[in-house]
Amino acid sequence: MPERKVIVESEVGLHARPAALFVQTAAKAFIEVTVAKGAGEPVNAKSILSVLALDVRQGEAIVIRAEGEGADALLDELAAIAAAS
Amino acid sequence: MEALAGAGVSPGVGFGPVHRLVGGVPTPPADARHDGDAAAARRTALAALERVAAELASRGSSAGDEVRAVLDAEAMMARDPSLADRVTRLIGEGMAPALAVHRAFGAYREMFSAAGGYVAERVVDLDDVRDRAVALLMGLPMPGVPLVAEEPYVLVARDLAPADTAVLSKHVVAALVTEEGGPTSHTAILARALGVPAVVACPGATAVPEGTPLLVDGASGVVRPAPTAEEVDDARRRAAAREAALARSRGPGVTKDGTAVPLLANIGGPGDIAAAVAHGAEGVGLLRTEFLYLGRRDAPGVREQAEVYREVLAAFPGGRVVVRTLDAGADKPLGFLPSAEEANPALGMRGIRMFRHDPGVLADQLAALALAARNAPARLDAPARLDAPARLDAPARLDAPARPDAPARLEVMAPMVSSGADAAWFKALCAEAGLGEAGAMVEVPAAAVRAREIAEEVDFLSIGTNDLTQYAFAADRQVGALAGLQDPWQPALLDLVAMAADAAAGAGRPCGVCGEAAADPVLACVLVGLGATSLSMGAPALPAVRAALARHTVEQCRAAAAAARRARSAGEARMAARRHLPDLDDLGL
Structure with a gap:
């Protein structure tokens, strides 16, 4: 399954505005997409509550996975959001 | 029922049934089952x-x-x-x-x-x-504020949160009463912005039963449950007299003896322009620019910003527009600015401090402002009107009255200046961008104490009384229980304002006030007496302040200011000042 491993660079972590943007972008896709913190359990990347509950802070690694049509483009977009400082 | 007493923070009289803000929603019973479907x-x-x-x-x-x-x-x-x-x-x-x-x-x-x-x-x-x-x-009442009502209600709460009040309107809310909060609390600022009477710090308010008729005097702070018909009539008569007096208040700000005190609006974006113009603002004394930056991944571009600034400038031909440069901090981190978690964001990297090491974002903002000013819709060299009122004795070049035949003049000011070095740095950055008029805000007590050296570096000072009060008393504006310390009538705050205004006058610079303090008509007179050369406030407060100034001479304002500074407490200061300002009765003050 296509995946991206990204270090979250934002000072606020994957919270607040970056989290909202990340989830909104994932929610627009028709395919399933998950996000996990490090080697942890993957959660639905379209769920703001699940993403916030991961509590990803600056400098921590996440793994984003998706499969299906447009998966690579979507993963690139999500990775860019997560990696943006 | 006995009358209750609080702090009147938004003048006017409101009367209507109590609506208490619902506190909590109960937990559904642990054995609640659906019917099988x-x-x-x-x-x-x-x-x-x-x-x-x-x-x-x-x-x-x-x-x-x-x-x-x-x-x-x-x-x-x-x-x-x-x-x-x-x-x-x-x-x-x-x-x-x-x-x-x-x-x-x-x-x-x-x-x-x-x-x-x-x-x-x-x-x-x-x-x-x-x-x-x-x-x-x-099937329970929704927590929060009813959006429609058959008759306007008096909203009573312990305190109000931004989410409660985002949608309040004058048409459904007759008055606001809270048990907590102070003159700079969210409730007070919101009430003044809406033009709704409000009383804060009013113990016992939430004990008044739902639906009880409540008479609220937002000037005196008296809240009367189940008033008699005469009491309501009397209060309404006073409110009507006040409305009539305010309706007659027009034109530029000027004291009874003809001293011009430009009255400007505090705005948070182009959306506030209409209200400012409608209330007769002679310009903008504080344009907060955070709205351009919040909720974005990248800083806004120079052209994009310049469009917005130009829109504001175009709304006030002949007036002035004072722009506060970005005031970000750890409490509202922006993705494109460095930020670290701080225990005390108000005491941390905020205002220009954030840009002293890397001015990039600020330099872009100044470039955008310069671009907007170059394209302002008229020319600067239009002749002055001959019938312009006299000026205050400070050489108030920047505070000259509005001239409709000239373009709006752009001035920029830096938040959180704490020394002459800060001010000089900002002035140089503005000059580099091609901006002629650069000012410093006086919010940090050190800046008030050393206002002379700051005034000598820049073209004007502007006192931000909200932050100056919170820093002078080490009392967080968000902490309702410290409301007494956040009162701009505190004599210590008045002393700091006087120090800054005196120092500015000594250096030949104008000194405006752009905090909520200027929105209180009585305090506005005192601020002029302390040496403020212009006043900027939420637009709905302008007519009452204009009317209060027009009824008093500069000499009366000075006497009121001196009396207030001799007082030992905020309450005493207000009463003492009021005694020297006799012609406020028809304003319901």
Whole structure:
């Protein structure tokens, strides 16, 4: 399954505005997409509550996975959001 | 019932039945089951969540940027697909919709609390969304503020949060009364912006039963439950006299003896221009620019910013527009600025401090402002009007009255200046950008104490009384219990204002006031007496301030200021000043 491993660079972590943007972008896709913190359990990347509950802070690694049509483009977009400082 | 006493923070008289802001929504009974039709129960639950989301999103669209961000995030929570999965699973186990929604939120609530930090702080938002959905499913009144009412009501609460008040309007709310809060609290600022009478710090208010008729005097702070018909008539007569007096108050700000005191508006974006013009603002004394930056991944471009500045400049031909450069801090981090978690954001990297090492974002903002000024819609060299009123004895070149035949003059000022070195640095950066008029805000007590050296480096000073008060008394504006210390009538604050204004006059520079203090008509007279050369405030306060100034001479204002400074407390200062300002009665003050 296509995946991206990204270090979250934002000072606020994957919270607040970056989290909202990340989830909104994932929610627009028709395919399933998950996000996990490090080697942890993957959660639905379209769920703001699940993403916030991961509590990803600056400098921590996440793994984003998706499969299906447009998966690579979507993963690139999500990775860019997560990696943006 | 006995009359209650609080602090009047937004003048006017309001009368209507009490509506108490609902505190909490009960937990659904632990044994609540649906009637066996799980599919129908699921539809009911998800429909309630969607209705909550839609309502939050629509409230957000009529709110300011910061409130909108909170409400949009709450709407996303209500529409969360994983939450919906949990609700579906719990309903599948037989739980009633309200209980299932409550439990589903409960799971996230635990995770959020355990995470700590930012995520734990979101529990408040989570609970708000949950309570709304549960109230809807249990047929209980929705927590929050009714948006429509047959007759305007008096909203009574312990304190009001931005989410409660984002959608309040004058047409449904006759007055606001809170037990907590102070003159600079959210409630007070909001009430003045709406033009709704308000009393804060009023003990016992939430004990008045729902529906009781309440008479609220937002000037004196007296709140009367179940008043007699005569009391209501009398209060209304005074309110009508005040309205009539305000309606007659027109034109530029000027004292009874002909000294011009330009009256300007504090605005948070182009959306506030209409109200400022409608209330006769001679320009903008404080344009907050954070709205351009909040909620973005990258800083706004120079051209994009310049368009917005030009729109504001175009609205005030012949007037002036004072722009405060970006005032960001750790409490509202921006993705494109460095930020670290700080225990005390108000005492941390905020205002120009943030740019002393890397001025990039600030330099772009100044370039955008210079670009807007170059394209302002008229020319600067239009002749002065001959009938211009006299000036205050400070050589108030920048505070000259508005001239409709000239373009708006752009001035920029830096927030959180604390030394002459800060001021000189900012002035040089402005000069580099091609901006002629650069000023410094006086918010840090050190800046008031050393105002002379700051004034010598820049073209004007502007006192931000809200922050100056919180820093002078080491009393956080968000802490309602410290309301007494956040009162701009405190003689110590008046002393600091006098120091800054005197120093500015000594250096030949104008000194405006742009905090909420200027919105209090009595205090506005005192500020002029202390040496303020212009006043800027939320637009709805302008007519009352204009009327109060027009009724008194500069000499009376000085006497009121001197009396207030001799007082030992904020309350005493107000009473002492009031005695020297005899012609406020018809304004209901």
